[in-house]
Amino acid sequence: MSEKGNKYPGKKRPVVAVNPDGSVAGYFECIKDAVDKYGMDRHSITDSCRRGTICRGLRWWYEEEFREIYLRGETDKLKYTLDPNRDRLTYHFKKGHKAGNGWDKCSEAKKKRRREIARERALQMIQEGTKNFAKPKMKRPVRCITTGKEYDSLKSCAADTGIASNQIGRAARLGVATHKKRFEFIGPDERLRKNGVQHITSSAPLSTNTVDMLCQMAEKAYQSK
DSSP states (O other), rough: OTTTTTEEEEEEEEEEETTTSSSSEEEEEHHHHHHHHHHHHHHHHHHHHHHHOOOOOOOEEEHHHHHHHTTTTOOOGGGOOOOOTOTTTTBBOOOOSSSSTTTTTTTHHHHHHHOOOOOOOOHHHHTTTTTOOOOOOOOOOOOTTTTTESSSSSSHHHHHOOOOOOHHHHHHHHTTTTEEEEEEETTTSSSSTTTTTEEEESSSSOHHHHHHHHHHHHHHHEEEE
8 A cells, every 4th residue: 555545444543733842732532533622624634644734733643653753752853833924723824924925026017017907996896886805705505414404605504503614515515424414505406416315495394204314315325336
């Protein structure tokens, strides 16, 4: 098996969260326990363990790798420096950062042209009465297959279920479960066929038996793939 593959298929691998100074921030028996506490996507922790990226302001290690480094006394390898231009929790670039935006490298003519375009767009949006100057986001209606509830957007679904919107979107897109719930995007025709199971939108709330039946059918269809 290659180095990138999972050496322990089907086995829970303990993980360790490390602070920038190399001290231990937390220990978890499996990635799921860390996800339940911090609320991030499990793949972010996996990427941190494999590639050394930052997740929730911490560097993550598989426990066996961390123990090996610690026993060798190479604790300096555990230390790292956070980028001051990035937010500590999301590690996205902060608003107004100057790192790598390429603006300083642009010629004066190009800067002038970009300012003119921005000014024209701002005036146009003011005249149209548009409040949001950012790129418009499309709301995608979503349904929780497990509970039968429907939402007009991922944001409203996240607010009701307490699950991050990116996790709900990923579950609906890939047909997988997240936090023991399954989701799907609602099509314009309000009649979907996903994972081999047909779901029909109804204004009346679904009964418990109907929800259980849909969950069992979705689970069987998912396992048959």
